[in-house]
Every structure is written in structure tokens, then in C-alpha cells.
Amino acid sequence: MIYLDNAATTKVDSKVVKKMLPYFEKEFGNSSSIHERGLKAKEALENSRRIIANSINANPKEIYFTSGGTESNNLAIKGIAFASRDANKENNHIITTKIEHKCVMDACKWLETQGFRVTYLNVNQEGFIDLKQLEGSITKNTILVSVIHGNNEIGTIQDIEAIGKICKKHGVLFHSDACQSFTKTEINVVNQGVDLLTINAHKIHGPKGIGALYIKEGIKITPLNHGGGQERNIRSGTENVPGIVGFAEAVKIADKKNIPKMEKLRDELIDELLKIKGTKLNGPRNNRLCNNVNISFKGIEGEAIGGDLNDNGIASSTGSACAERNLDVSYVLTAIGCSHEEGNGSLRLSLSKYTTEKEIQTILKVMPKVVQRLRSISPYGKV
Amino acid sequence: MYSEKTLNRFRKPKFSGEMKKADAVGEVGNFKCGDIMRIYLKVKNNIITDIKFKTYGCVAAIASTDMICELIKGKTIDEANKLTSKEVVKKLGDMPAVKIHCSVLGLNALKEAIGNYKKKHKKN
Ligand SMILES: Cc1ncc(COP(=O)(O)O)c(C=O)c1O
Numbered sequence: 001m002i003y004l005d006n007a008a009t010t011k012v013d014s015k016v017v018k019k020m021l022p023y024f025e026k027e028f029g030n031s032s033s034i035h036e037r038g039l040k041a042k043e044a045l046e047n048s049r050r051i052i053a054n055s056i057n058a059n060p061k062e063i064y065f066t067s068g069g070t071e072s073n074n075l076a077i078k079g080i081a082f083a084s085r086d087a088n089k090e091n092n093h094i095i096t097t098k099i100e101h102k103c104v105m106d107a108c109k110w111l112e113t114q115g116f117r118v119t120y121l122n123v124n125q126e127g128f129i130d131l132k133q134l135e136g137s138i139t140k141n142t143i144l145v146s147v148i149h150g151n152n153e154i155g156t157i158q159d160i161e162a163i164g165k166i167c168k169k170h171g172v173l174f175h176s177d178a179c180q181s182f183t184k185t186e187i188n189v190v191n192q193g194v195d196l197l198t199i200n201a202h203k204i205h206g207p208k209g210i211g212a213l214y215i216k217e218g219i220k221i222t223p224l225n226h227g228g229g230q231e232r233n234i235r236s237g238t239e240n241v242p243g244i245v246g247f248a249e250a251v252k253i254a255d256k257k258n259i260p261k262m263e264k265l266r267d268e269l270i271d272e273l274l275k276i277k278g279t280k281l282n283g284p285r286n287n288r289l290c291n292n293v294n295i296s297f298k299g300i301e302g303e304a305i306g307g308d309l310n311d312n313g314i315a316s317s318t319g320s321a322c323a324e325r326n327l328d329v330s331y332v333l334t335a336i337g338c339s340h341e342e343g344n345g346s347l348r349l350s351l352s353k354y355t356t357e358k359e360i361q362t363i364l365k366v367m368p369k370v371v372q373r374l375r376s377i378s379p380y381g382k383v
Numbered sequence: 384m385y386s387e388k389t390l391n392r393f394r395k396p397k398f399s400g401e402m403k404k405a406d407a408v409g410e411v412g413n414f415k416c417g418d419i420m421r422i423y424l425k426v427k428n429n430i431i432t433d434i435k436f437k438t439y440g441c442v443a444a445i446a447s448t449d450m451i452c453e454l455i456k457g458k459t460i461d462e463a464n465k466l467t468s469k470e471v472v473k474k475l476g477d478m479p480a481v482k483i484h485c486s487v488l489g490l491n492a493l494k495e496a497i498g499n500y501k502k503k504h505k506k507n
């Protein structure tokens with residue numbers, strides 16, 4: 001199987017698995033316990049926290065472990081919303097974008113039912129927000145700006161430094177969901193002025209079900225989980241020590257040299273696929289995640305392309321309506337101005353450090369045949 | 384997610400293509416899902432002797448329409464008109480619930496084609 005669905009999740013690196021294993025059967029202690037086993041777990045926990053903090057230029061005590069990207073995003077957005085409103089009930093406005101991950105989108109939609117006001121910023125055809133529109137949307141009631149760093153569907157990387165500056169100027173908190181961009185592009189919370197940052201492990205060859213939220217020191221946040229007071233009272237629940245150790249190892253072994261390697265394969269894939277007639281690239285050419293390719297094919301559905309690719313041993317993903325539970329075309333593709341047909345005909349191929357030139361060549365051989373076959377079945381197949 | 388029977392139909396549809404001198408054509412579209420379906424019929428003495436389809440659709444739409452074609456070939460138009468989505472899905476060995484509507488598309492196109500055929504023949 002040629003696995004090109006790394007934006008969904010990645011293979012766990014065997015070095016990561018090796019690091020995790022002792023924490024299941026040998027060092028299985030609860031990090032809150034006061035005996036030797038507990039202390040060993042605590043040590044592993046704090047060591048991991050340090051590694052992850054260093055990777056984004058944060059302080060270890062600003063890192064809070066969670067169950068993943070979804071929880072970190074929920075904690076960031078709801079936690080800030082409630083803490084701010086508790087401080088002053090006029091604080092009720094949040095700004096986000098139309099291309100957030102579903103968990104940010106739905107957390108914001110839910111907050112609207114709780115009396116908060118949310119502005120969903122437009123993006124241009126490449127998926128970038130307009131900084132002027134952002135600044136113009138900030139009011140005296142605005143508490144939080146939440147903008148996804150690297151988009152999971154179309155790969156757009158927002159200029160978080162510029163966003164951070166605007167937020168600082170107006171005294172508004174800035175949260176960014178960096179699940180897709182973490183280890184794939186530079187993140188420095190201090191230099192880029194990020195107040196809260198969501199990261200997770202399973203997109204970077206770590207285990208599923210573990211993530212973290214960076215919260216800048218001094219920021220008040222209302223916890224969502226109440227209980228034993230772990231993670232300095234912000235996130236109760238016994239820490240997932242094996243997961244945390246695996247997360248830290250994944251961060252430690254992430255090698256910057258893989259970025260240009262993936263970029264080269266990504267560009268080759270884009271350039272060659274665009275040679276097929278009736279194709280269009282979704283997302284930008286520059287400032288694009290090093291592992292993201294998203295292309296629309298005229299006259300055929302992404303879901304069917306994915307079915308054919310699967311038969312050819314290639315794992316892909318689509319923004320097509322027919323692959324969605326609710327039968328709507330991806331709202332991200334709609335936000336960048338894709339027509340219904342373009343959204344339906346979209347295919348996402350996402351690379352990893354394991355992707356090889358040979359695999360890319362195989363796809364490039366298979367793809368024209370798949371497109372031709374499906375177009376021969378389609379009434380709109382003549383492009 | 385799909386049954387092996389569905390996938391085999393999708394891989395090698397027996398009835399996909401165009402028909403030059405069709406006796407009736409039916410086309411329906413469901414732009415919510417984005418699927419468009421066109422069915423061509425050849426009819427002799429009220430019996431469907433040949434059938435072809437073209438679809439802008441997903442795996443389920445392609446596979447189920449091909450199955451519909453097989454099920455109605457050689458049947459009278461009235462028999463064909465009675466075919467239900469349940470029967471089609473059963474023949475394919477089940478289908479995810481969210482995909483059932485895609486299999487209805489082929490049937491709707493078939494009914495459209497039969498309706499067009501009947502209209503034409505009333506006039507003549
Ligand atoms: C951008 C983005 N945010 C959040 C998530 C959710 O993360 P998790 O699966 O760890 O809950 C994902 C991945 O699914 C993602 O790509």
C-alpha cells in the first residue's frame with residue numbers, strides 16, 4: 001500500500017514505539033504516586049514536557065498534555081471564552097476563519113448557542129485570510145482570535161507572526177491550531193506572538209490520543225475536565241504516560257531535513273498531475289505544507305477516484321460530498337471558491353517522510369488511467 | 384466500507400457507455416450529492432433489449448446502476464419500472480446507509496427513461 005493519507009494520520013515511527021513500550025509493563029506507575037514507580041513516571045512526564053516545550057520555544061510549565069488536537073482546541077477556545085466572560089460579561093466575541101478543522105468550527109458554533117458572538121473570516125482563493133479584515137473585525141468585546149496554522153485540506157500556511165502582531169496590538173489572545181504544521185514548518189511561540197497553540201502526536205509519527213496545548217504563562221483559562229487536578233489543575237485525569245513519552249520521542253526525532261525532501265516530491269506530484277487535462281490545484285503554490293497536494297479533476301468524483309486508487313494500492317482522501325456523512329462538499333473547498341463540481345472532484349494526497357520517489361512515480365503512472373476510465377463512464381467526461 | 388460485489392461492479396461495469404440510437408433516455412441529477420445519472424434504453428415489443436448508462440458519480444452510484452442494468456435487461460418495461468432500491472442493494476450485498484441515496488439515483492434515471500418512452504409511444 002502506498003500511503004498518501006498522512007494528513008489523516010501517520011505511521012508510528014518504530015523508534016517511538018520502542019520508547020513507549022517500557023511504560024506499559026515496567027514503568028507503569030501513576031505520576032501522582034509518591035513511590036518509586038510513580039516517581040519514574042513523573043520523571044518521564046516532565047522530561048517529555050521539556051522536549052516538547054523546547055521545540056516551540058516555550059517554557060515546560062506552559063505545556064499541558066491532552067488527549068489530542070480535538071481536546072486541545074476545545075480547551076483553548078471554550079476555556080478562554082469562559083474565563084474571559086467570567087472576568088467581564090462584555091467579553092463575548094471570538095474571531096476565527098471559514099477553514100478551521102471541524103473541532104474548532106463546531107466548538108465555535110456551540111459557543112454561539114451559549115451567548116458568544118463569532119466572526120468567521122473569509123479566505124482568498126489560496127486559503128489565506130486578509131489581515132486587514134482580521135484587524136477590522138476586532139472590537140472592544142473581542143477576546144480571542146483562533147486561526148489554523150497549516151490547513152489540513154489545502155495546505156495553506158497562514159502568516160501567524162503577522163496575526164500575532166495584530167492580536168498583541170489590540171490586546172486580544174491568539175490561538176493557533178498547528179496539528180498539521182508542527183515539525184513541518186517553523187514554530188516559535190515567542191517570536192511569532194502565539195498565546196495558545198494546539199499540537200498532537202499522531203500527525204508526526206507519534207501515537208494517537210495524545211496532544212498538548214501550549215498556554216502562555218499568566219493566561220487564565222477555565223478547565224473543561226474537573227477532577228484530580230493533574231496538569232496544574234487545567235486538565236484533570238491520569239496522564240497518558242506512554243503516549244506522552246511517545247509524543248516527545250516523535251518530536252525529538254523529527255528531522256528538518258525531511259521538509260525539503262517532501263517539498264520536492266510534493267512539487268513533482270503537483271506539476272505532473274496538473275499535466276492531466278481538466279485539473280486544478282487547490283491551495284497555494286507557496287506557503288504550502290510540505291506534504292500536501294490537493295487537486296480537482298473535472299467531470300469525475302473524488303470519491304470514485306479514491307476507490308480506484310485504493311484498488312491500485314494507493315491510499316488517498318477526498319473533499320467530495322459523497323465521502324462525507326452529511327453529503328456536503330468540504331466547507332474548506334467552498335471557502336476558497338471551488339464550485340460544487342470542483343469540490344466533488346477533489347483529491348488530497350498527503351506525503352510523509354516515508355514517501356519515496358518510486359511511490360510518486362507509481363502514482364503518476366496510475367493516475368491518468370484512473371482519470372481516463374472514470375471520465376469514460378461520466379457524461380461530463382469530455383474535457 | 385463497500386461490499387466486494389459493489390467494488391467488482393465499480394471496477395468493471397458491464398453497462399457503462401453511450402448508446403447511439405436509444406429508444407429512450409432518462410437523466411436525473413442530484414446536485415446536493417453532485418451525482419448526475421443518464422440511462423439509455425433499447426426497447427423492442429415492450430422488452431428492454433439493451434441498456435447503457437453514464438454517470439458523474441461515486442463508487443456506489445456506478446456500481447448500483449450497473450447492477451440495475453443487469454437486473455432489468457430482458458424484462459418488460461413494466462417489470463423494470465417495479466424494481467426497488469432494496470432489491471438492488473440486496474443484490475450488491477449491502478451498502479453503507481449514507482450511500483443508499485446514490486443507488487436510488489440510477490433507479491430514478493431508469494424511471495425517467497421509461498416515462499419518456501411511454502410518452503413517446505402514446506403520441507405515435
Ligand atoms: C488541523 C487539525 N486540527 C485538529 C485535528 C484533530 O486532532 P486529533 O485527531 O488528535 O483529535 C486534526 C486531525 O484530525 C487536524 O488536522
